[in-house]
Amino acid sequence: MIADFFEFDFLRYTFLTGILIGIIAPLLGTFIVVRRLSLIADALSHVTLAGIAFGLMLEKKFAVTMITPLYSGMAFSVIGSIFIEKLRSVYKAYQELAIPIILSGGVGLSVIFISIADGFNTELFNYLFGSVSAVSLNDLYTILGISIFIILVVGLFYKELFTLSFDEEHATISGIHAKRIHLLFIILTALVIAASIRIVGVLLVSALMTLPVAASMRLAKGFKQMLFLSIVFGELAVIIGLISGYYLSIPPGGTIVMVSIIILLVSISLKRFTFTAKKVREAE
């Protein structure tokens, strides 16, 4: 069943890209979830859409092919992330306001670029829900580069990211440069989102960052274990989702998210089961 994925180049590229984002999306997602910033991923994915639409528009209207939609998406996402940080410091007491501002701004820009580029087409549809056939070799290399960069930076700044996520005040007092680390973190998030959109699509990218984490949170002991389990769940969802999406001719965004939700439900019932079992044992 999996044979096609080794036979056809485009499927192989998709599969390898899937493996990569199955690592980096839950990796960053773990920090996002514990910092209660889950919705930031949504805001950034919509800004990325604006970037993608911008790239498509350049391609169509001005025959510019140098800037692929992946690159323009990434650029918009990173700029959007910096804006979010700025807005969060402007509205200190209402930090979540940054999210609807950036999200609607992203959608507004997308609509403009899309209509200049003469409206909807299949390519755009692929960006919204993901696709098994959209990854080029060039994309794969770019995403590989991003993934290595992200894993490296998270590895190097792991203890700072972790300390800040747990208790920002204490981290600041102990002398960690909270603002700079935070900016670094949100830029990494923007890159992960741009890289993931090829496979899971704009509308569902935040799910791949949060659902595996939600599942592992129920089961893990400690933060490192949660990180590890999130990546395992993320990989499971991506691999099963990609293969089933391909054979059922459904955009993989949909299948990946549904697999993630099944994993989440299993983890919730598993916890409930062990919890009741423990209670029964204690009662005896």
Add this chain to the structure above:
Amino acid sequence: MTEPVVSMKNITYAYEQKKVLSHINFEIPRGAFMGLIGPNGGGKTTLIKLILGLLKPDEGTIQLLDQPMDKFNNWNKIGFVSQKANSFNKGFPATVFEVVSMGLTAKVGYLKFFKKKHKEKILQAIDQVGMLDYAYENIGNLSGGQQQRIFIARSLVSDPELLILDEPTVGVDYENVKRFYELLHRLNDQRNITLLLVTHDTGIMTEHATDIVCLNKTLHFHGKPEEYSSLSEKDLSGFYGHPVNIVTHNH
């Protein structure tokens, strides 16, 4: 007497128009176990924030460990356990070991990893607060008093010279409050850590503290616990009601 750990000269601080601290002069001698008391809104937390560099005074100067505030960068010598430690996100999936390791993050420094000696140090700190059996439990599964011990361990792990605690025992039951003070006493006595403790438990504090300071916008009392206990009710109501400007300084 050796140089004080903290020295504040003529400190004034106001939020917008509201003055909360007015011309505070005050020192924490090295090795002291200082209890800071006063009514709510009397400026206790503001004072602590000034010492921690989270706020800048409108007037006056602060010296920390013999360095002026704006030059001070030895922050891992100052430990802080906040009141908020009681209301942190209980669901945060971190083990006791992981939480205590955060106390070393800044000390170890950027682009460096924890080594074996750091791990031993973390376990030592957990042992010191008597929580070694729980080192690999999720922090959320512990009781409030136990969690507060873990936050002490997080501060201890970087070998602080001064430990500041802002109402650390809020929401902790009496038996554990007692054990908590015994722990502080040991740290003060055996490790010679200077302590500044903001609290409402004046009873138990006078048993352990070496110095007591009463703050309500201005400094109302600074002396030994015996002197504090011998204050009349009239004096005490003065601290909490209309300000009286008697400052006893016994150094």
